[in-house]
Amino acid sequence: MKIVWVAAFIIYLYLLTKLILFKGHTMDWDVVRVQLITIAQQPDLIHTRTVNLTPFQEISRDWHSLSLHRPGTAIHLLGNVMAFIPLGIxxxxxxxxxxxxxxxVLVLSLLLSFAFEVTQLLTGMGIFDVDDLMLNTFGGVIGYVLYSMLIGMKRMIVGGTARTARKEYNSNQSRV
Known part of the structure; x- marks a missing residue:
């Protein structure tokens, strides 16, 4: 069963990379290589990249656009969260x-998201956005919470003790 989970995880990472870096298009690693060589040869190009280092700037903008009935912004907000929910599982x-x-889950979600954001910054294949870091990490945590809830429900249905449940003896109780 572990092999199935590992295979599913590899497929998930492939699809996540395709979605975030290649925006759903064909994965062309030569483009990434060329962009990285270019930035290595001309490091000043990094200043030409679009970067958002202000927390909640894009989230706030997207939230306001939602109230104006622009569905594309919902995809951006929810997509960043939903893309990382499987990681939390x-x-x-x-x-x-x-x-x-x-x-x-919190740390690894943040690190994976940070790796994608830095790759976007270095290759110019997207925008480095601190809000994406927050939304992606939040998605990973939501995935973990969902996983924990499902495990808890399974234990209730199938039976068994919870990890934290321990019987403590009161000194007034008799011990057998």
Whole structure:
């Protein structure tokens, strides 16, 4: 079963890369290579890239546009969150649902999102946006919460004890 999860995770990363870097078009790694060589040879080009380092700037703009009934902005807001929800499920499944899994999901969602944003900045294949970092990370956390809820429901239905449930003995109770 683990092999199926690993295969699904690889497919997920492929599709996520295709969506974020290549905007759903054919994945052409030569374009990435050429862009990286260009930025290495002319580092001043980095200043020509569009960057948003102001938290909530694009989120606020998109939220306002939603009130003006522009559906494209909903895709941007929800898409950034929804794209990382599967990551919040894959991490505890593949790494084991152990203590601090939520923290792992938070950190790994942030790091993967940051890797995509830096790649967009260096290649010019998108915009480095701090709001995307926040939305993507939030999506990973939502995925983890959904995973945890499903595991909790499974334990209730199938039976078994919860991880945190422990019986503590009161000193007044008799021990057998």
């Amino acid at each position: 894959f991490i505890p499944v593949l790494m084991g649902n152990k203590l601090l899994s939520g923290a792992k």
